[in-house]
Amino acid sequence: MSHSTGTRTDALLAVPPRPVGDDARARVRDRLVDGVAGAVAGLPPGGLVEVALPSLRRARSRPESVGLAEPDFAWKPVFARRSLGLAAVRACVEGRFGGPAAAVGPLADRAVDEWRRSGWRTFHWEPWFDGLGAGGRAAVLAEATTWATPLWAAFDWAEFGPGVVLGGADDQWTCPGPRAVRLKGRCEVRVTIDPPGGPADTTGTAVGASALVSVSGGSPGGDWPEELSYLALVAGLRSTDRPVPARVLGLWPEAGAHRMVEVDGGLLGAAADRVVTTVALTAVARSNAPDVGGTVSTASEEGFGVEDGAAVEPALV
């Protein structure tokens, strides 16, 4: 797969193939609902099981860690880097800065000023950041810069036009049933690849289609197609009046790698199966550790549940 920025951008924006139809979407939904219901059948009512992309990965790579109690949350640079990094890339896309290194400082200062003035927290970490000394603040800014720079360098952003969204709210979908299971999907970039009036309008293939971009730590594992498709699955379940995202591109900056899937019914089904497996592992862990109780997030240290939602890479060995 080419490492060219232009090639990568073009591939993301290419006219999408035939979209996942409503029937296929419904079938996957039913498969997921049935599977999850079976997986959590042994759990007592109440409580919430949350699933996110990092937990899917963890369930496959370190199943013994699923369902372990979460450490108490405390802000640290890796929790703040995603939100600040995305803001920096957004500001660069808008032409306000020449690169993330120039953007992070002013953006953080502005957010803290705004919080002091109005109490409004753009990023949620403003009070923590404001309480740090100069060295601590610099460490946060450095972390955000290093996170944001590969994303900034990955695409020809001008090619995306106005239909690009950086960050934004997570996609969420709650699986119906007596025990709540919530799926959360977080991507870094959403791109409209075929607006009404675009090329596909004339062929009727995928008007309004979108693509997602996900940034991860580490290296792509062998199951990356299912994992990337999970993000399309949650987006497609969340909003049935919009097409299922046509493709998902994953960036693994540490590995200098990117992978892309063209989403179809088969991949959505495989992603749904991964969800069921993850929920089942979580249910077993909860059954074996009754003290955990309450909400069990399978997202763990990857930062889901945190307002900022930073995706924390595994510690460097």
Added chain:
Amino acid sequence: MTPAVHTGPMITTGAPRGEQQGRGRGSRGSDDTARAVSVSAGWQPLAGAALLDRLRHTGRARPTADPALAADLRSFVAAGFDDTPAGAVASGLVVTKDRLTRALACPSHRVADGSPARPFTVPLACGALVDVLFRQLVTVGTVGDAMVDALDGLALDEHQAPLVAWIGQLAHAERSELRAEVERQSDGLRRRWPALDPSWLPRTRETLRASLAGGRVELVARVDLALGRPAEDEATVAIVEVTSGSRRPGHRDDLHVDALVGALRSSAPPFVVATYYVRTGELDVDPVTPDLLVSAARRCRAGIDAMVSADAGTRPAAFDHPYCAGCAELPLRADRPDRSAPSATVSSVSDPRTAVTEVVLFPQERAA
């Protein structure tokens, strides 16, 4: 002319950051314990734009993407490992610079994986603090009270909590010694290290990974500073490691691992890897060449073989140790063979601007 590596015009300070007065050649601050081992007339540390130029202009053509070489290197490094994708649950062999060095050590210098961490020392603490200050200077361009800023930054790294606690309980004399050295090195950084244009895409503590043999082997390197847009057809990235201690042969070995991992994860390798010695202002520059990459791959392969055989309990009794960093830890001499560098990189040593002309030993004579 700005080389293609940079994504915008090069805008740098025309002079070293901060003041220049009071730091004439040969001045080594107020540390009475520091002593010059050798002094060569006419040499002074590079600073500002000159330092950047030394980094940018290696005197060699920048490597271009060479998929065949990359494939050869990958298969050589991971030879013996099944190339089919590893099972998702299977954990691969993670190879870092430290693990390589340990694996390649002779029995006299060997420290097994899982051994207690080496004890904290003032030089080691100084190294950690200076790393933080370097990152701060690159990111925000200023350093206030060096010791305070460095401890602020270090305290945010949970992995450094034991070191922070150790520093906190230092006796007054040791803490003063540490503070003096941190301030001296911070001052050197401020005066010499150039401002980096944001369009160069500077990023600090960047992690590089190269997954080999279907994930069964993963080479991992964290670099102190990377510059330049990710490579496409031509090498565009420069890597700089920063150290507060004095020169050691192992530093070049580490640099070459950085180059190798960079070459295996991108379409083109970095065009240069360099070590910046904060205490003296020396900059050791290695242009990345195929020879350098092959040499690094050989060492890496030897280290992987040693790890695998140690894990399996099959390490031969007569194991040869040509790569032992401890054995190589002698003062750099002209007659000491450089195992890791092919002749192509000798220019970096013979360049009068970067030649080893003065080595100021840190107290206790150990690099951090």
